[in-house]
Amino acid sequence: MRFLKIDKKYFYWFVLAFFISTIVGTQTHELGHIAMAEALGYETTLNYGSMTYNFEGFSEDEDVIAWRKIFENVESFDDFSEIKKEEADQLFKKIEEKFPSNPTDDFYITLGGPIQTILTSFFGLFILAYRNVNKQENFKLTDWLAVFLSLFILREVFNTVMAGGTYLLKGSTFFSGDEFRISTYLGLNQWTIPIMTAILGAIIASFVIFMIVPKKYRITFILAGFVGSIVGFILWFEFLGPWLF
Structure with a gap:
Protein backbone atom coordinates (compact mmCIF):
# COMPACT_ATOMS: atom_id res chain seq x y z
CA MET A 1 0.00 0.00 0.00
CA ARG A 2 3.01 2.23 -0.35
CA PHE A 3 1.46 4.04 -3.32
CA LEU A 4 -1.36 5.29 -1.03
CA LYS A 5 1.06 7.33 1.07
CA ILE A 6 1.31 11.08 0.60
CA ASP A 7 4.75 12.32 -0.38
CA LYS A 8 4.87 15.68 1.41
CA LYS A 9 7.76 17.03 -0.63
CA TYR A 10 6.08 16.28 -3.95
CA PHE A 11 2.70 17.35 -2.59
CA TYR A 12 3.87 20.94 -2.15
CA TRP A 13 5.56 20.97 -5.55
CA PHE A 14 2.42 19.59 -7.20
CA VAL A 15 0.22 22.15 -5.44
CA LEU A 16 2.46 24.93 -6.72
CA ALA A 17 2.42 23.43 -10.22
CA PHE A 18 -1.38 23.17 -10.29
CA PHE A 19 -1.63 26.70 -8.90
CA ILE A 20 0.55 28.03 -11.73
CA SER A 21 -1.19 25.85 -14.32
CA THR A 22 -4.58 27.27 -13.35
CA ILE A 23 -3.36 30.79 -14.02
CA VAL A 24 -1.39 29.94 -17.16
CA GLY A 25 -4.25 27.84 -18.51
CA THR A 26 -6.70 30.69 -18.00
CA GLN A 27 -4.49 33.25 -19.69
CA THR A 28 -3.47 31.06 -22.63
CA HIS A 29 -7.12 30.18 -23.19
CA GLU A 30 -7.91 33.89 -23.52
CA LEU A 31 -4.87 34.32 -25.76
CA GLY A 32 -6.45 31.72 -28.04
CA HIS A 33 -9.44 34.03 -28.42
CA ILE A 34 -7.12 36.98 -28.95
CA ALA A 35 -5.07 35.22 -31.63
CA MET A 36 -8.21 34.46 -33.60
CA ALA A 37 -9.61 37.97 -33.14
CA GLU A 38 -6.41 39.66 -34.24
CA ALA A 39 -6.15 37.33 -37.23
CA LEU A 40 -9.58 38.65 -38.23
CA GLY A 41 -8.42 42.25 -37.84
CA TYR A 42 -9.90 43.21 -34.48
CA GLU A 43 -8.35 45.20 -31.66
CA THR A 44 -8.10 43.15 -28.48
CA THR A 45 -7.59 43.55 -24.76
CA LEU A 46 -6.55 40.79 -22.36
CA ASN A 47 -8.05 40.69 -18.88
CA TYR A 48 -7.37 38.29 -16.02
CA GLY A 49 -10.31 36.05 -16.85
CA SER A 50 -11.58 37.27 -20.18
CA MET A 51 -10.76 39.25 -23.29
CA THR A 52 -12.52 41.88 -25.33
CA TYR A 53 -12.33 42.67 -29.01
CA ASN A 54 -13.55 45.53 -31.15
CA PHE A 55 -13.23 46.80 -34.68
CA GLU A 56 -10.07 48.71 -35.47
CA GLY A 57 -10.55 52.34 -34.47
CA PHE A 58 -13.53 51.51 -32.26
CA PHE A 99 -19.51 48.80 -36.41
CA PRO A 100 -22.08 46.10 -37.27
CA SER A 101 -21.71 42.79 -35.45
CA ASN A 102 -20.46 39.81 -37.43
CA PRO A 103 -21.84 36.49 -36.08
CA THR A 104 -19.37 34.46 -38.13
CA ASP A 105 -16.40 36.33 -36.70
CA ASP A 106 -17.90 36.02 -33.22
CA PHE A 107 -18.11 32.26 -33.72
CA TYR A 108 -14.48 31.91 -34.84
CA ILE A 109 -13.25 34.08 -31.98
CA THR A 110 -15.27 32.04 -29.48
CA LEU A 111 -13.82 28.89 -31.02
CA GLY A 112 -10.27 30.17 -30.53
CA GLY A 113 -10.19 29.60 -26.77
CA PRO A 114 -11.30 25.95 -26.65
CA ILE A 115 -9.13 25.13 -29.68
CA GLN A 116 -6.08 26.55 -27.92
CA THR A 117 -6.85 24.61 -24.74
CA ILE A 118 -7.40 21.32 -26.57
CA LEU A 119 -4.34 21.73 -28.81
CA THR A 120 -2.18 22.47 -25.77
CA SER A 121 -3.43 19.25 -24.21
CA PHE A 122 -2.66 17.31 -27.39
CA PHE A 123 0.80 18.85 -27.48
CA GLY A 124 1.42 17.58 -23.95
CA LEU A 125 0.23 14.12 -24.98
CA PHE A 126 2.54 14.21 -27.99
CA ILE A 127 5.54 14.93 -25.75
CA LEU A 128 4.53 12.10 -23.41
CA ALA A 129 4.17 9.70 -26.33
CA TYR A 130 7.46 10.80 -27.87
CA ARG A 131 9.31 10.26 -24.61
CA ASN A 132 7.51 6.95 -24.03
CA VAL A 133 7.00 7.88 -20.38
CA ASN A 134 4.51 5.12 -19.60
CA LYS A 135 7.55 2.89 -19.09
CA GLN A 136 9.25 5.28 -16.69
CA GLU A 137 9.04 5.42 -12.93
CA ASN A 138 11.30 8.42 -12.45
CA PHE A 139 10.01 11.43 -14.33
CA LYS A 140 12.19 14.27 -15.47
CA LEU A 141 11.08 17.91 -15.49
CA THR A 142 10.12 17.68 -19.17
CA ASP A 143 7.83 14.75 -18.41
CA TRP A 144 6.04 16.59 -15.63
CA LEU A 145 5.69 19.67 -17.83
CA ALA A 146 4.06 17.51 -20.51
CA VAL A 147 1.71 16.01 -17.92
CA PHE A 148 0.51 19.44 -16.83
CA LEU A 149 0.14 20.63 -20.42
CA SER A 150 -1.97 17.59 -21.25
CA LEU A 151 -4.21 18.34 -18.25
CA PHE A 152 -5.08 21.82 -19.51
CA ILE A 153 -8.12 20.13 -21.03
CA LEU A 154 -9.53 19.68 -17.52
CA ARG A 155 -10.84 23.21 -18.05
CA GLU A 156 -13.47 21.67 -20.32
CA VAL A 157 -14.50 19.24 -17.59
CA PHE A 158 -14.55 21.93 -14.90
CA ASN A 159 -16.68 24.36 -16.91
CA THR A 160 -19.26 21.73 -17.83
CA VAL A 161 -19.48 20.36 -14.28
CA MET A 162 -19.87 23.88 -12.89
CA ALA A 163 -22.61 24.64 -15.42
CA GLY A 164 -24.35 21.39 -14.53
CA GLY A 165 -24.17 22.25 -10.85
CA THR A 166 -25.60 25.70 -11.51
CA TYR A 167 -28.44 24.14 -13.48
CA LEU A 168 -29.26 21.62 -10.75
CA LEU A 169 -28.94 23.99 -7.80
CA LYS A 170 -30.30 27.22 -9.26
CA GLY A 171 -32.30 26.06 -12.25
CA SER A 172 -30.31 28.26 -14.62
CA THR A 173 -30.91 27.52 -18.30
CA PHE A 174 -28.69 30.17 -19.89
CA PHE A 175 -24.92 29.69 -19.97
CA SER A 176 -22.45 32.02 -21.65
CA GLY A 177 -19.43 29.71 -21.74
CA ASP A 178 -17.57 29.25 -25.01
CA GLU A 179 -18.75 25.70 -25.58
CA PHE A 180 -22.40 26.60 -25.00
CA ARG A 181 -22.16 29.48 -27.46
CA ILE A 182 -20.51 27.23 -30.04
CA SER A 183 -23.37 24.74 -29.71
CA THR A 184 -25.93 27.50 -30.14
CA TYR A 185 -24.19 28.87 -33.23
CA LEU A 186 -24.14 25.40 -34.79
CA GLY A 187 -27.85 24.97 -34.10
CA LEU A 188 -27.30 22.19 -31.57
CA ASN A 189 -28.66 21.70 -28.09
CA GLN A 190 -26.55 24.04 -25.96
CA TRP A 191 -25.18 21.12 -23.92
CA THR A 192 -23.85 19.19 -26.94
CA ILE A 193 -20.36 20.70 -27.29
CA PRO A 194 -19.80 21.14 -23.52
CA ILE A 195 -20.59 17.47 -22.88
CA MET A 196 -18.46 16.29 -25.81
CA THR A 197 -15.43 18.33 -24.73
CA ALA A 198 -15.95 17.33 -21.09
CA ILE A 199 -15.96 13.65 -22.05
CA LEU A 200 -12.81 14.15 -24.13
CA GLY A 201 -11.19 15.97 -21.21
CA ALA A 202 -12.17 13.25 -18.74
CA ILE A 203 -10.75 10.54 -21.01
CA ILE A 204 -7.44 12.34 -21.50
CA ALA A 205 -7.11 13.25 -17.83
CA SER A 206 -7.90 9.70 -16.71
CA PHE A 207 -5.36 8.28 -19.13
CA VAL A 208 -2.63 10.68 -18.01
CA ILE A 209 -3.30 10.32 -14.29
CA PHE A 210 -3.83 6.56 -14.16
CA MET A 211 -1.61 5.38 -16.99
CA ILE A 212 1.20 7.95 -17.17
CA VAL A 213 1.78 9.47 -13.73
CA PRO A 214 3.94 7.00 -11.77
CA LYS A 215 1.94 5.01 -9.23
CA LYS A 216 4.13 6.11 -6.33
CA TYR A 217 3.13 9.75 -6.94
CA ARG A 218 -0.47 9.21 -8.06
CA ILE A 219 -2.42 9.82 -4.84
CA THR A 220 -0.20 12.76 -3.94
CA PHE A 221 -0.71 14.15 -7.44
CA ILE A 222 -4.50 13.84 -7.32
CA LEU A 223 -4.86 15.44 -3.88
CA ALA A 224 -2.46 18.23 -4.80
CA GLY A 225 -4.48 18.76 -7.98
CA PHE A 226 -7.63 19.50 -6.02
CA VAL A 227 -5.84 21.80 -3.57
CA GLY A 228 -3.68 23.64 -6.11
CA SER A 229 -6.47 24.16 -8.63
CA ILE A 230 -8.97 25.45 -6.08
CA VAL A 231 -6.42 27.75 -4.43
CA GLY A 232 -5.21 28.93 -7.83
CA PHE A 233 -8.74 29.65 -9.02
CA ILE A 234 -9.69 31.61 -5.90
CA LEU A 235 -6.46 33.58 -5.61
CA TRP A 236 -6.33 34.43 -9.30
CA PHE A 237 -9.94 35.46 -9.82
CA GLU A 238 -10.48 37.11 -6.46
CA PHE A 239 -7.12 38.70 -5.67
CA LEU A 240 -4.12 38.41 -8.00
CA GLY A 241 -5.99 38.82 -11.28
CA PRO A 242 -7.93 41.98 -10.33
CA TRP A 243 -4.78 43.41 -8.75
CA LEU A 244 -2.59 42.80 -11.81
CA PHE A 245 -5.17 43.88 -14.38
Whole structure:
Protein backbone atom coordinates (compact mmCIF):
# COMPACT_ATOMS: atom_id res chain seq x y z
CA MET A 1 0.00 0.00 0.00
CA ARG A 2 3.01 2.23 -0.35
CA PHE A 3 1.46 4.04 -3.32
CA LEU A 4 -1.36 5.29 -1.03
CA LYS A 5 1.06 7.33 1.07
CA ILE A 6 1.31 11.08 0.60
CA ASP A 7 4.75 12.32 -0.38
CA LYS A 8 4.87 15.68 1.41
CA LYS A 9 7.76 17.03 -0.63
CA TYR A 10 6.08 16.28 -3.95
CA PHE A 11 2.70 17.35 -2.59
CA TYR A 12 3.87 20.94 -2.15
CA TRP A 13 5.56 20.97 -5.55
CA PHE A 14 2.42 19.59 -7.20
CA VAL A 15 0.22 22.15 -5.44
CA LEU A 16 2.46 24.93 -6.72
CA ALA A 17 2.42 23.43 -10.22
CA PHE A 18 -1.38 23.17 -10.29
CA PHE A 19 -1.63 26.70 -8.90
CA ILE A 20 0.55 28.03 -11.73
CA SER A 21 -1.19 25.85 -14.32
CA THR A 22 -4.58 27.27 -13.35
CA ILE A 23 -3.36 30.79 -14.02
CA VAL A 24 -1.39 29.94 -17.16
CA GLY A 25 -4.25 27.84 -18.51
CA THR A 26 -6.70 30.69 -18.00
CA GLN A 27 -4.49 33.25 -19.69
CA THR A 28 -3.47 31.06 -22.63
CA HIS A 29 -7.12 30.18 -23.19
CA GLU A 30 -7.91 33.89 -23.52
CA LEU A 31 -4.87 34.32 -25.76
CA GLY A 32 -6.45 31.72 -28.04
CA HIS A 33 -9.44 34.03 -28.42
CA ILE A 34 -7.12 36.98 -28.95
CA ALA A 35 -5.07 35.22 -31.63
CA MET A 36 -8.21 34.46 -33.60
CA ALA A 37 -9.61 37.97 -33.14
CA GLU A 38 -6.41 39.66 -34.24
CA ALA A 39 -6.15 37.33 -37.23
CA LEU A 40 -9.58 38.65 -38.23
CA GLY A 41 -8.42 42.25 -37.84
CA TYR A 42 -9.90 43.21 -34.48
CA GLU A 43 -8.35 45.20 -31.66
CA THR A 44 -8.10 43.15 -28.48
CA THR A 45 -7.59 43.55 -24.76
CA LEU A 46 -6.55 40.79 -22.36
CA ASN A 47 -8.05 40.69 -18.88
CA TYR A 48 -7.37 38.29 -16.02
CA GLY A 49 -10.31 36.05 -16.85
CA SER A 50 -11.58 37.27 -20.18
CA MET A 51 -10.76 39.25 -23.29
CA THR A 52 -12.52 41.88 -25.33
CA TYR A 53 -12.33 42.67 -29.01
CA ASN A 54 -13.55 45.53 -31.15
CA PHE A 55 -13.23 46.80 -34.68
CA GLU A 56 -10.07 48.71 -35.47
CA GLY A 57 -10.55 52.34 -34.47
CA PHE A 58 -13.53 51.51 -32.26
CA SER A 59 -12.09 52.96 -29.06
CA GLU A 60 -11.10 56.22 -30.79
CA ASP A 61 -14.49 56.76 -32.44
CA GLU A 62 -16.14 59.96 -31.21
CA ASP A 63 -19.55 58.35 -30.76
CA VAL A 64 -18.07 55.49 -28.75
CA ILE A 65 -16.21 57.96 -26.55
CA ALA A 66 -19.40 59.98 -26.05
CA TRP A 67 -21.43 56.85 -25.29
CA ARG A 68 -18.90 55.66 -22.70
CA LYS A 69 -18.79 59.10 -21.12
CA ILE A 70 -22.53 58.95 -20.50
CA PHE A 71 -22.02 55.83 -18.39
CA GLU A 72 -19.00 57.09 -16.43
CA ASN A 73 -20.78 57.92 -13.19
CA VAL A 74 -23.94 55.87 -13.61
CA GLU A 75 -24.31 52.27 -12.48
CA SER A 76 -27.38 51.37 -14.52
CA PHE A 77 -29.20 52.49 -17.65
CA ASP A 78 -32.37 52.62 -15.54
CA ASP A 79 -30.87 55.48 -13.51
CA PHE A 80 -30.87 57.76 -16.56
CA SER A 81 -33.43 60.46 -17.14
CA GLU A 82 -35.62 59.96 -20.21
CA ILE A 83 -33.53 62.51 -22.11
CA LYS A 84 -30.30 60.69 -21.25
CA LYS A 85 -31.83 57.36 -22.22
CA GLU A 86 -32.80 58.75 -25.60
CA GLU A 87 -29.32 60.20 -26.09
CA ALA A 88 -27.69 56.88 -25.18
CA ASP A 89 -30.02 54.97 -27.51
CA GLN A 90 -29.27 57.27 -30.42
CA LEU A 91 -25.53 56.98 -29.88
CA PHE A 92 -25.76 53.21 -29.63
CA LYS A 93 -27.67 53.00 -32.91
CA LYS A 94 -25.02 55.12 -34.64
CA ILE A 95 -22.28 52.89 -33.21
CA GLU A 96 -24.09 49.77 -34.43
CA GLU A 97 -24.32 51.24 -37.93
CA LYS A 98 -20.62 52.06 -37.98
CA PHE A 99 -19.51 48.80 -36.41
CA PRO A 100 -22.08 46.10 -37.27
CA SER A 101 -21.71 42.79 -35.45
CA ASN A 102 -20.46 39.81 -37.43
CA PRO A 103 -21.84 36.49 -36.08
CA THR A 104 -19.37 34.46 -38.13
CA ASP A 105 -16.40 36.33 -36.70
CA ASP A 106 -17.90 36.02 -33.22
CA PHE A 107 -18.11 32.26 -33.72
CA TYR A 108 -14.48 31.91 -34.84
CA ILE A 109 -13.25 34.08 -31.98
CA THR A 110 -15.27 32.04 -29.48
CA LEU A 111 -13.82 28.89 -31.02
CA GLY A 112 -10.27 30.17 -30.53
CA GLY A 113 -10.19 29.60 -26.77
CA PRO A 114 -11.30 25.95 -26.65
CA ILE A 115 -9.13 25.13 -29.68
CA GLN A 116 -6.08 26.55 -27.92
CA THR A 117 -6.85 24.61 -24.74
CA ILE A 118 -7.40 21.32 -26.57
CA LEU A 119 -4.34 21.73 -28.81
CA THR A 120 -2.18 22.47 -25.77
CA SER A 121 -3.43 19.25 -24.21
CA PHE A 122 -2.66 17.31 -27.39
CA PHE A 123 0.80 18.85 -27.48
CA GLY A 124 1.42 17.58 -23.95
CA LEU A 125 0.23 14.12 -24.98
CA PHE A 126 2.54 14.21 -27.99
CA ILE A 127 5.54 14.93 -25.75
CA LEU A 128 4.53 12.10 -23.41
CA ALA A 129 4.17 9.70 -26.33
CA TYR A 130 7.46 10.80 -27.87
CA ARG A 131 9.31 10.26 -24.61
CA ASN A 132 7.51 6.95 -24.03
CA VAL A 133 7.00 7.88 -20.38
CA ASN A 134 4.51 5.12 -19.60
CA LYS A 135 7.55 2.89 -19.09
CA GLN A 136 9.25 5.28 -16.69
CA GLU A 137 9.04 5.42 -12.93
CA ASN A 138 11.30 8.42 -12.45
CA PHE A 139 10.01 11.43 -14.33
CA LYS A 140 12.19 14.27 -15.47
CA LEU A 141 11.08 17.91 -15.49
CA THR A 142 10.12 17.68 -19.17
CA ASP A 143 7.83 14.75 -18.41
CA TRP A 144 6.04 16.59 -15.63
CA LEU A 145 5.69 19.67 -17.83
CA ALA A 146 4.06 17.51 -20.51
CA VAL A 147 1.71 16.01 -17.92
CA PHE A 148 0.51 19.44 -16.83
CA LEU A 149 0.14 20.63 -20.42
CA SER A 150 -1.97 17.59 -21.25
CA LEU A 151 -4.21 18.34 -18.25
CA PHE A 152 -5.08 21.82 -19.51
CA ILE A 153 -8.12 20.13 -21.03
CA LEU A 154 -9.53 19.68 -17.52
CA ARG A 155 -10.84 23.21 -18.05
CA GLU A 156 -13.47 21.67 -20.32
CA VAL A 157 -14.50 19.24 -17.59
CA PHE A 158 -14.55 21.93 -14.90
CA ASN A 159 -16.68 24.36 -16.91
CA THR A 160 -19.26 21.73 -17.83
CA VAL A 161 -19.48 20.36 -14.28
CA MET A 162 -19.87 23.88 -12.89
CA ALA A 163 -22.61 24.64 -15.42
CA GLY A 164 -24.35 21.39 -14.53
CA GLY A 165 -24.17 22.25 -10.85
CA THR A 166 -25.60 25.70 -11.51
CA TYR A 167 -28.44 24.14 -13.48
CA LEU A 168 -29.26 21.62 -10.75
CA LEU A 169 -28.94 23.99 -7.80
CA LYS A 170 -30.30 27.22 -9.26
CA GLY A 171 -32.30 26.06 -12.25
CA SER A 172 -30.31 28.26 -14.62
CA THR A 173 -30.91 27.52 -18.30
CA PHE A 174 -28.69 30.17 -19.89
CA PHE A 175 -24.92 29.69 -19.97
CA SER A 176 -22.45 32.02 -21.65
CA GLY A 177 -19.43 29.71 -21.74
CA ASP A 178 -17.57 29.25 -25.01
CA GLU A 179 -18.75 25.70 -25.58
CA PHE A 180 -22.40 26.60 -25.00
CA ARG A 181 -22.16 29.48 -27.46
CA ILE A 182 -20.51 27.23 -30.04
CA SER A 183 -23.37 24.74 -29.71
CA THR A 184 -25.93 27.50 -30.14
CA TYR A 185 -24.19 28.87 -33.23
CA LEU A 186 -24.14 25.40 -34.79
CA GLY A 187 -27.85 24.97 -34.10
CA LEU A 188 -27.30 22.19 -31.57
CA ASN A 189 -28.66 21.70 -28.09
CA GLN A 190 -26.55 24.04 -25.96
CA TRP A 191 -25.18 21.12 -23.92
CA THR A 192 -23.85 19.19 -26.94
CA ILE A 193 -20.36 20.70 -27.29
CA PRO A 194 -19.80 21.14 -23.52
CA ILE A 195 -20.59 17.47 -22.88
CA MET A 196 -18.46 16.29 -25.81
CA THR A 197 -15.43 18.33 -24.73
CA ALA A 198 -15.95 17.33 -21.09
CA ILE A 199 -15.96 13.65 -22.05
CA LEU A 200 -12.81 14.15 -24.13
CA GLY A 201 -11.19 15.97 -21.21
CA ALA A 202 -12.17 13.25 -18.74
CA ILE A 203 -10.75 10.54 -21.01
CA ILE A 204 -7.44 12.34 -21.50
CA ALA A 205 -7.11 13.25 -17.83
CA SER A 206 -7.90 9.70 -16.71
CA PHE A 207 -5.36 8.28 -19.13
CA VAL A 208 -2.63 10.68 -18.01
CA ILE A 209 -3.30 10.32 -14.29
CA PHE A 210 -3.83 6.56 -14.16
CA MET A 211 -1.61 5.38 -16.99
CA ILE A 212 1.20 7.95 -17.17
CA VAL A 213 1.78 9.47 -13.73
CA PRO A 214 3.94 7.00 -11.77
CA LYS A 215 1.94 5.01 -9.23
CA LYS A 216 4.13 6.11 -6.33
CA TYR A 217 3.13 9.75 -6.94
CA ARG A 218 -0.47 9.21 -8.06
CA ILE A 219 -2.42 9.82 -4.84
CA THR A 220 -0.20 12.76 -3.94
CA PHE A 221 -0.71 14.15 -7.44
CA ILE A 222 -4.50 13.84 -7.32
CA LEU A 223 -4.86 15.44 -3.88
CA ALA A 224 -2.46 18.23 -4.80
CA GLY A 225 -4.48 18.76 -7.98
CA PHE A 226 -7.63 19.50 -6.02
CA VAL A 227 -5.84 21.80 -3.57
CA GLY A 228 -3.68 23.64 -6.11
CA SER A 229 -6.47 24.16 -8.63
CA ILE A 230 -8.97 25.45 -6.08
CA VAL A 231 -6.42 27.75 -4.43
CA GLY A 232 -5.21 28.93 -7.83
CA PHE A 233 -8.74 29.65 -9.02
CA ILE A 234 -9.69 31.61 -5.90
CA LEU A 235 -6.46 33.58 -5.61
CA TRP A 236 -6.33 34.43 -9.30
CA PHE A 237 -9.94 35.46 -9.82
CA GLU A 238 -10.48 37.11 -6.46
CA PHE A 239 -7.12 38.70 -5.67
CA LEU A 240 -4.12 38.41 -8.00
CA GLY A 241 -5.99 38.82 -11.28
CA PRO A 242 -7.93 41.98 -10.33
CA TRP A 243 -4.78 43.41 -8.75
CA LEU A 244 -2.59 42.80 -11.81
CA PHE A 245 -5.17 43.88 -14.38
